Amino acid sequence: MSLETLIFFSVGNPGPATRHSTGHIMLRYLQDYFDLRELTKKAQYSITKTSNNGIILVKSNSYMNESNKALKQFLDGERIKLNESSVLVILYDDFENNLGKVKISTFKKNESHNGIKSIQNLISSKYNTATVYKLGIGIGPKPHKASKDTMSSWVLSKFNAEEAKVLEDTSFDLLTDYMDEIIERDGEIGDCNKFNAHMTKITSP
Template sequence: MIVIFSIGNPGPMNRHSVGHLVLKSVMDHLGAKQLVKSSVYSSSTIENLVFVKSNSYMNESDKALKKFFESNKISSDQVILVVLYDDFENDLGKVKISKFKKNESHNGIKSVSKYMKNGDNVYKLGVGIGPKPSNATRDTMADWVLSPFRLQDKEVLESKGIPLAIDYIDYILEVEGEVGDTNKVNAYFSKHS
């Protein structure tokens, strides 16, 4: 089973919740039914593919994931998990797949990595929202990620970032979650996008 899990904050769309925007676009692309809300998460299923949207705050993403697994009596090691999130280290229009790092700087990813401890069956699909402000402090970064996209940023996201994220998801489904070397996958997509 492949679970595509989007993390972000509840409320209006902003840079921090771009994962939810991508999830909706992927679901439309694959013809999935609308998400059904169940407390801290919402979900929809097509065969052995499940779309899960966290309804928790970013730094509590693990709660939504845990509740999804418990409610559906699924063990976390029985799935390939793909986490959709806002990647502030990457420029707008770029997408990157990777595995967990030892010291994650993204609060949502940090939260998911606490729950998915071994990380062997987890991929992070970061959708670029950068460049981040230069000389950003913790406070200015928080304000920036919670701000809405400017019109020209939204256009780049819709014309490049989201279609590229969909291409990555199509690839993951094609190889049935057996992604292999993420650097090679990223190299392929950066050459062909």
């Protein structure tokens, strides 16, 4: 595969930054990293990109469980074709992994994350040949034996100052390491478990 377009699509709720909007926080860091212009808002999504369209950053403006609507509007509105020369990477808050961890994977059978689940439904129905990865930014550890209500309150809470520093100093560095490796491999990640193991090896102190 010859990678022409790498799309980072972040999911999260509108409004103040919380754990649930970690994907948006990471997208903002990427915007600064690439020195790109401000995001341009277009109804259900906001967008910015490099001059050659090689890297596109997209922020969902929909609520988490309607992330699929934002993604579809982006693909239709920008006339983006998810084909063999493009890779779509979903940035999201991963409550199964600890803060300071980053993990890439493909969709699993029963997704528990509402944003990922909605996108999975869209991809499987309309773009089932597309190359799509989910890049989880760890926000855990999640509350021990948390109920559904406890989890809801927790993911909608803000990071404290110490956690925000880990996100900025550690998580973002890992994200860019992953991004650089994806580009180096021309979008051909292969086995995600092996890819994650490789990234752990090359990024460990």
